[in-house]
Amino acid sequence: MNERVVITGFGIVSSLGFDLRTYWDALLLGRSAIQPWQPKGITDFPVKYAASVADEAFARAFSDLPELRAPMERRTRFGMAAAARALQDASLVGAGSAGTVLGVAMGSGVPERCPEDMFLALGPEEGPCWRRWFTRRESRSLAHRHGNDHLSASIARHHRCTGPVLNLNTACAGAAHALGLSFRALRRGEAECMLAGGADSVLNILTMGALLLLGAPSTSEDHGDRLCRPFDLQRSGLVAAEGAAVAVLERERHARTRGARVYAEVCGYGSSLDAYRITAPHPEGAGAALAMRGALTDAGLRPDEVDYINAHGTSTPLNDKSETLAIKTVFAEGDHFQRLLVSSTKSQIGHMIAAAGAPEFIATAMALHTGMVPATINLDTPDPECALDYVPHRPRDASPRTAISNSFGFGGINACLALRRFIGWSA
């Protein structure tokens, strides 16, 4: 029989906070992490707003973690910090060394493209040289740490993990896939605990330039720090963010034996593909609906048992409309979609790309744990084509019992996680 999987720890690195309490309080207070942004040394980049992590504040908040002193990519630094805090929060520091079968699954995105590195390729007189670039970067002990495996491997090595170590690479659904596959691995007994989540940092001119050419980020200057406005008529594109979030998922028996505090239970996971277009989601959200149905089936939940949806809600014209249609399709019976609460955490923290599903998973679990559903801020002029209860402006005391968290990656790669309020150990 499959064992229940519970959530016993969280770690977060976001521009809204570097610990669970600060992050959650900021979400409930309706704060926005989005600020004016330009790539380093640039003043005319068309994307004017983002949610970046302040280096000094980050260094202060994690000064107790010696593992962060080694040179590493920004996303790896964020992920290592979040993983350490998640283990502390779960009272599992040193568990790997003590024999707990601990695994890691992380969604990570684009290898860091540090503009300063570009200059390393240039010699004093001759033209650019690959070998010079690589050799110089290597001498800074960074080169071999640019792989997508380094994030999860660094966490695994530091915490003496022996379970599965997975590097998910599914664009904006990466962290959700990592959480979902971790849930499955625990349920079938491949590990006792998993550190699962994501870390990403795209806020450099090279990566943002490439995303800009795809038309993904908003270039609007109309709304200032209220630029990210999912489901609003004036939404204009995603607002990029950087950061990381990691959850400790644990088999019930293991958590119970050690008397762990439980935030919520993970009870289902579904994934799907749109099979539509490489640059646009399915207009009716068919793929998104499949992922949601998959998670509900996996959890043994009826649609009308779901109280809250933490939406992908990117603030792009196409996603928000198609996600709304998908929700209406999945929760059509008895017009349950009219009773559901739906909110977008991205309205406050921006879009962490490959990591995005992880801070949203935390928000979903905390909604179940505390009873408070976080709001969709900046929803001033609801789009008539997005007519659901998006919990506008203020959080709501709604005591949800079950919730799902959506993540949809570019190209139509979807994931959905189902969570349940923890009401006690199995009999």
Added chain:
Amino acid sequence: MIGAPVYLVSTALRCSAGNSVEDLWSDLKEGRRRLVEPPFPLPDDWPWQRAFRASEPSADELGIDRKQLRTMDSQARHALITARHAFAGAPTSTSISGAQIGLFMGIPAVDEPAPPWSLLEAMHQRPPCLTTEIVLSETPPFAGLSLLNSSACAHISNTLRLTGPTAAFSPFADAGLQALVEGALAISEGECEAALAGAVAPTLTPLRTLQHEHHGWHKMPTRIPGEGAAFTVLSRTSDTPRPVRIQGYARGFVPSDRPEALRVLLGRCLEQAGIRASEVGWCLGPCSSPESQAAFRAVGVDLDRCMEGACHACGELGPAEPVANVLLSYHGLRRGERLQVTAHGVESRPLSTRHALVTASGPEGQYAALLLAAGHP
């Protein structure tokens, strides 16, 4: 923990040896290495001057229009053509489609050389500085799709109309085997009826050669970079007379300072498959290091039955390498034949048991093992 049987019902391979596992088998057996000059100059002191390239498929071969072709990088094209062939080879008697078929992939790091060479040249032609104008003019319009990387997965799902469960792993050899493991688990646990699972190698770029140098692979004859892709269709059922199925797996973390973890992991794989080490007739994957050999010896796997596999004939294929090895195992189990590296080259031997083991590891310690069996349970 592969509860219900999961069979390999179709395979497809694209590499320097050709476009089928038979081609690869033949090149291995004959000792052929189809090395060609890479598409960029190499330093004179480089240990190798040629590499293994796979032919680039055209838009017609891919079954897409030229507009879509522009949105694909080279590795996405290799992945799509190979996935198409695997899919086309699957039995058509079943009526499954769409959401009943999953897609699980191992994908390398970003295909685009980073930074783009043209960008560096543009920077050099003026005082070294990076401006918005330079970045936006020199970045290819669809580079963002390559950066997001899983777009290779999206191209396959769009073309083959697959809407089932999915995951994509990155970037080294273990990622390819993880894709097969998750595909098999998705079927075994009832999430889908079949799954297209496989991986693609990174395209040859100057950056890749330098990464090889960094890992010390450039001095190893079996680590010369290769291009290609390998896919299989996994299914709950198989009506072929000589079916091959996935009987067990294990995955974990084996960092360099804990080589003993490999022995535990291999033991777990055999235990899950319910067989003794002596029943492993062929083992493909990394087996040349003293640590690997010690682990194989400790669990009782005969080292004479171990070889690195596809890389002897088509080079280092990144995530696609273990998938190519799975296809070789499939071929060998069906023929009752295996290959062995001897002092005289690669030689053919009878495969005396019904089981083959494929292993894969990433340079940082991610490790996966997959046990294949001939016949029905």
